[in-house]
Amino acid sequence: MVNSVFRPPSPLAFVLHRLFRRTVASAALTRTGKTLDLNTITEIATPRLRSELGAWRAGDAWLGGGTWLFSEPQPHLSRLIDLAGLGWPALRLGDSGLEIAATCRIAELDALALPPAWTAAPLINQCCRAFLASFKIWNAATVGGNICMALPAGPMISLAVALHGRCVIWTPQGAERRVAITDFVTGPQRNALDPGEVLRAIELPAAALTRRTAFRQISLTPLGRSAALLIGTRAPSDGGFELTVTAATARPLRITFAALPTAQQLAQRIDAEIADELWFSDPHGAPAWRRHMSLQFAEQIRFELSA
């Protein structure tokens, strides 16, 4: 039988417990009324305007949806700067293309209806659903957070690379610069941002959105992260073919052909452009298997887009 008699804590345990609670409570600040357990965080800034972003300090981090920041200890951080209050419009459609705010949630992007001429539309949904994550993450995680994380399995990176995405970056000096997504993600958890720079938006040009697309993705286990995520696209104007290889490689790559290649030409280019050390290795898949799956998917994509 379980002994249900309540035993009061010893005086020492009681004092230690109170001390612990006080330390955590003093550091545990609130975001939308909920406490955080990142106990090195002493401040959360909530700017409403660019002019309120203030000076960047060591120990600062931008806060997107927090799905990664709050998922593991961040002992090097002392302040979070919440981007949500800046009120950037999540999605803007125009003649030149689609602008996705860095703070746009995955669920918002997934719900977007695009003009019928933008034949790449299904690719957006395919990439939104390529997370190892449930709707709970989709509703919190941001597109910018996914891109800045620069994980090989970041599906917003795959999407942006396939559709010629450009990153709009705000510098701490008040300027703006643009970087192609292929230059923005430089390796696993490495990006091209300098300290204090923030990703403001991702621009997808209209021409890329009118390409036909084909998508393939695999994980080692049913609920695993993507181990290979490949996207093929073809231009309606000249039939040019592009292959985007992500998740299987340490950084994203886009391989361009003026016309549809033969199976042999495609396989040769993949091996020529992706050096052995670029095939990614982690518990989600061995490099040789990732290369094997990428070659298979590439050929399936080539065939699908040959029609």
Ligand SMILES: Cc1cc2nc3c(=O)[nH]c(=O)nc-3n(C[C@H](O)[C@H](O)[C@H](O)COP(=O)(O)OP(=O)(O)OC[C@H]3O[C@@H](n4cnc5c(N)ncnc54)[C@H](O)[C@@H]3O)c2cc1C
């Ligand atoms: C269950 C689960 C499953 C997941 N599955 C995947 C997956 O399949 N693939 C994957 O890639 N990730 C995955 N993640 C990791 C993470 O949730 C996603 O990468 C997510 O998109 C991060 O977005 P966020 O807005 O929550 O980022 P945050 O946690 O807010 O931030 C992530 C990083 O980006 C920085 N950052 C955020 N926004 C900006 C900005 N605008 N400018 C500059 N820096 C910024 C932050 O400072 C931080 O360093 C998963 C996480 C969980 C908990």
